[in-house]
Amino acid sequence: MAREPQDPDTTEQASLNALDHAIQAAKAGQRSHERPPAPPVGLSSGMRAGGELIGGILGGVIFGSCTDWMFDISPIGLVVGTILGVTAGFYGVYRATL
Secondary structure (H helix, E strand, C coil), X not given: CCCCCCCHHHHHHHHHHHHXXXXXXXXXXXXXXXXXXXXXXXXXXXXXXXXXXXXXXHHHHHHHHHHHHHHCCHHHHHHHHHHHHHHHHHHHHHHHCC
């Protein structure tokens, strides 16, 4: 029983079809691993908002204390610095939660 010669066009087409199926399977497997799992949104946004608020208040208090020390205007600098720090902190929280 001798083998009959196969048509080269059908052999090439079968190879191309097999390659196309392999590429599609590889793309489908790659799509499932494209995105890493998302971090917990609630915790990270809460930590950022808290950091913005605390940082703004501490920055204002430090700035007010330094102003008091440099100009010898004891409570005024601290009060103004604290008010500015609280305002900046709340603005930072507002920006962080948008």
